[in-house]
Amino acid sequence: xxxxxxxxxxxxxxxxxxxxxxxxxxxxxxxxxxxxxxxxxxxxxxxxxxxxxxxxxxxxxxxxxxxxxxxxxxxxxxxxxxxxxxxxxxxxxxxxxxxxxxxxxxxxxxxxxxxxxxxxxxxxxxxxxxxxxxxxxxxxxxxxxxxxxxxxxxxxxxxxxxxxxxxxxxxxxxxxxxxxxxxxxxxxxxxxxxxxxxxxxxxxxxxxxxxxxxxxxxxxxxxxxxxxxxxxxxxxxxxxxxxx
Numbered sequence: 739x740x741x742x743x744x745x746x747x748x749x750x751x752x753x754x755x756x757x758x759x760x761x762x763x764x765x766x767x768x769x770x771x772x773x774x775x776x777x778x779x780x781x782x783x784x785x786x787x788x789x790x791x792x793x794x795x796x797x798x799x800x801x802x803x804x805x806x807x808x809x810x811x812x813x814x815x816x817x818x819x820x821x822x823x824x825x826x827x828x829x830x831x832x833x834x835x836x837x838x839x840x841x842x843x844x845x846x847x848x849x850x851x852x853x854x855x856x857x858x859x860x861x862x863x864x865x866x867x868x869x870x871x872x873x874x875x876x877x878x879x880x881x882x883x884x885x886x887x888x889x890x891x892x893x894x895x896x897x898x899x900x901x902x903x904x905x906x907x908x909x910x911x912x913x914x915x916x917x918x919x920x921x922x923x924x925x926x927x928x929x930x931x932x933x934x935x936x937x938x939x940x941x942x943x944x945x946x947x948x949x950x951x952x953x954x955x956x957x958x959x960x961x962x963x964x965x966x967x968x969x970x971x972x973x974x975x976x977x978x979x980x981x982x
Contacts, residue, residue, distance in 0.1 A: 748774060749772050749774055750774060751934065753772065753796065753806070755768045758791055759803055760791075764958070766791055766795060767957070770960070773903065775856075777929075778949050779935070779949055780936075780945035781936060782942065782953065783955035787955040787979075788955050788957075793936065793938060796822070796936075798821070809827065809903065823901075824854075826853070828896035830907060841876065841877050841879060842891060843862075845880050846872075846894055846898060848895065849897075860897045861898075865898065885912055889909055889910075890921075897933075903936070904933055904934070905935075909925075910940075910944060951963065951965060952966055954975065955979075
């Protein structure tokens with residue numbers, strides 16, 4: 739088992755002045771932030787604030803109109819998703835996007851990649867240790883899994899790519915409280931192993947619990963960046979940008 743070679747203060751990802759569009763709609767307006775190696779940050783905000791689009795722009799699923807996305811100094815903006823993945827970025831989409839007609843184990847094996855230098859190595863056995871339910875259903879068609887089991891499967895499949903950075907979009911949406919707690923524990927363990935995480939999460943309590951830093955988005959821009967404690971101490975900002 740390997741561990742990350744980066745110190746916690748090493749900048750892993752730099753996003754600078756990122757602009758992105760859906761058709762003629764300008765969604766991201768000059769988004770800039772950085773992620774240190776092994777850091778967990780959460781992107782918070784209401785639906786439509788640009789959080790998921792930020793992840794998709796980093797991943798190459800939404801081509802940035804302008805701006806820079808650098809992983810360990812290597813420019814990723816303009817690259818195809820498979821190239822971004824091979825550079826050391828894993829992605830857990832909100833839609834989960836499992837292969838319904840393959841078994842659980844076949845889905846997991848689809849995610850296996852050699853990984854990149856400095857990334858922790860993950861195994862199938864570790865995935866089954868995280869979520870014993872997946873081991874029980876290893877030979878079951880993935881399309882018959884519950885929503886929570888599909889979320890487990892998607893996160894494990896992304897980890898088996900041995901990423902330096904994991905992008906996780908709304909992992910607890912629609913899940914039972916017990917599964918939400920398991921997902922939160924997994925994110926904390928991923929962090930301990932040295933993988934950086936950018937988390938888009940609607941549940942503020944989960945985001946504040948697992949993150950070292952939070953970024954609040956509104957109208958396609960960052961309107962706040964700081965620690966969970968600093969955000970909690972600003973009720974007016976919470977009301978303006980996060981209250982439903």
